[in-house]
Amino acid sequence: MERIDVAVIGAGVTGLASARAIAERGQPVCVLERHPRPGMDTSTHNSGVIHAGMYYPAGTLKARLCVEGRRLLYEFCARQGVPHRKSGKLIVAHDEGERQQLEALKARGDANGVEGLEIVDREFIAEREPAVDAPVALWSPETGIVNAEELVKALLRSATDAGAIFLPGTKLVGADRQSDGMVLRTEREQIHARVVVNAAGLYADDVSRMLGGETFTIYPCRGEYVELAPSKRSIVNGLVYPLPHQHSLGVHIVKTMNDDVWLGPTACFQERKDDYESHRLPVEAFVEPARRLLHGITIDDMRLGGSGIRPKLHPPSESFADFLIRRDRENPFVVQAAGIESPGLTSCLAVGRLVAQLTDAGD
Numbered sequence: 001m002e003r004i005d006v007a008v009i010g011a012g013v014t015g016l017a018s019a020r021a022i023a024e025r026g027q028p029v030c031v032l033e034r035h036p037r038p039g040m041d042t043s044t045h046n047s048g049v050i051h052a053g054m055y056y057p058a059g060t061l062k063a064r065l066c067v068e069g070r071r072l073l074y075e076f077c078a079r080q081g082v083p084h085r086k087s088g089k090l091i092v093a094h095d096e097g098e099r100q101q102l103e104a105l106k107a108r109g110d111a112n113g114v115e116g117l118e119i120v121d122r123e124f125i126a127e128r129e130p131a132v133d134a135p136v137a138l139w140s141p142e143t144g145i146v147n148a149e150e151l152v153k154a155l156l157r158s159a160t161d162a163g164a165i166f167l168p169g170t171k172l173v174g175a176d177r178q179s180d181g182m183v184l185r186t187e188r189e190q191i192h193a194r195v196v197v198n199a200a201g202l203y204a205d206d207v208s209r210m211l212g213g214e215t216f217t218i219y220p221c222r223g224e225y226v227e228l229a230p231s232k233r234s235i236v237n238g239l240v241y242p243l244p245h246q247h248s249l250g251v252h253i254v255k256t257m258n259d260d261v262w263l264g265p266t267a268c269f270q271e272r273k274d275d276y277e278s279h280r281l282p283v284e285a286f287v288e289p290a291r292r293l294l295h296g297i298t299i300d301d302m303r304l305g306g307s308g309i310r311p312k313l314h315p316p317s318e319s320f321a322d323f324l325i326r327r328d329r330e331n332p333f334v335v336q337a338a339g340i341e342s343p344g345l346t347s348c349l350a351v352g353r354l355v356a357q358l359t360d361a362g363d
């Protein structure tokens with residue numbers, strides 16, 4: 001049986017950034033990933049937005065790790081050559097009630113330490129996004145966009161350069177607790193680890209159960225996108241959002257690093273964790289949200305795009321749960337990094353740092 005100090009379950013951005021931070025501290029670490037390649041689940045099925053950090057209640061892990069993670073991510077992308085752009089973003093409002101919500105969002109962002117937030121007028125909006133029809137908006141200059149696939153590759157590269165061992169096609173199927181750590185069972189082998197990090201995304205509840213850790217439920221919540229036709233891509237320059245909704249930041253417009261324009265994601269809870277396609281919303285469902293953000297868009301300008309599934313820690317009846325990142329309360333050999341929905345891509349390097357601290361022998 002192989003022995004390792006730390007085993008990370010899951011090679012999305014959370015697991016890879018954690019493995020990198022652990023390896024950089026000189027601790028032997030491996031990453032078990034059930035798929036043949038890293039990042040094939042949520043880490044490459046998202047908007048790719050580098051969030052500034054104004055949406056999350058003050059004092060939450062989401063607020064702190066988003067702001068810290070965003071700064072780390074810009075530095076990392078610049079150093080590692082990951083395609084990204086600090087494009088800034090507009091959150092638009094259409095009436096007085098919405099304007100007050102923008103003010104509240106700005107106050108929350110200011111409290112979270114988000115730099116440069118500004119309420120702007122029609123002229124400012126028209127200068128940046130001529131196709132947006134709104135009298136007022138919140139301008140966030142620190143928000144940006146990253147190529148998520150290239151980010152995953154760079155995280156894997158820098159984790160393995162630091163000494164982490166990547167085990168693709170290696171699914172955790174069971175585990176036994178011992179006096180000095182955990183024996184992990186995969187389809188081929190057994191691995192003894194002093195500490196196991198649960199970074200299994202949509203399957204973190206199943207993995208926690210296997211590890212004898214805390215009980216919680218991941219509620220899958222699908223988000224779907226449409227893409228604008230190539231002829232319409234040039235009418236958008238960056239990121240345009242409505243005010244946030246109960247379960248998401250609202251159907252927004254993203255100009256990706258490939259210069260495609262996506263509109264989405266919607267939010268719909270579902271049973272399955274691996275169903276990206278059945279019962280897709282028709283393109284018609286995106287016409288109204290598109291019109292509230294841009295003029296000159298018709299149904300003929302849109303076609304179905306991708307989708308992603310949020311690993312939410314709360315059911316549809318609730319609207320917020322924080323990231324679950326801590327030493328497990330049932331099993332001291334487990335560190336949880338679960339419920340990592342948005343802003344998990346933005347926060348990954350800060351999450352990784354925190355996870356690495358939690359794997360310390362003294363914790």
Ligand SMILES: Cc1cc2nc3c(=O)[nH]c(=O)nc-3n(C[C@H](O)[C@H](O)[C@H](O)COP(=O)(O)OP(=O)(O)OC[C@H]3O[C@@H](n4cnc5c(N)ncnc54)[C@H](O)[C@@H]3O)c2cc1C
Binds near residue numbers: 014
């Ligand atoms: C529609 C949508 C839009 C989003 N937009 C943004 C955005 O714009 N900005 C932002 O910051 N965040 C965004 N997010 C959130 C972000 O994508 C996630 O927070 C992040 O990707 C989570 O990464 P992860 O590594 O925790 O999970 P994942 O990427 O899901 O990785 C978990 C890994 O664990 C593996 N695994 C599971 N079970 C096992 C097992 N038993 N054995 C071995 N491996 C296992 C899986 O195969 C998977 O690769 C969005 C999410 C969605 C769904």
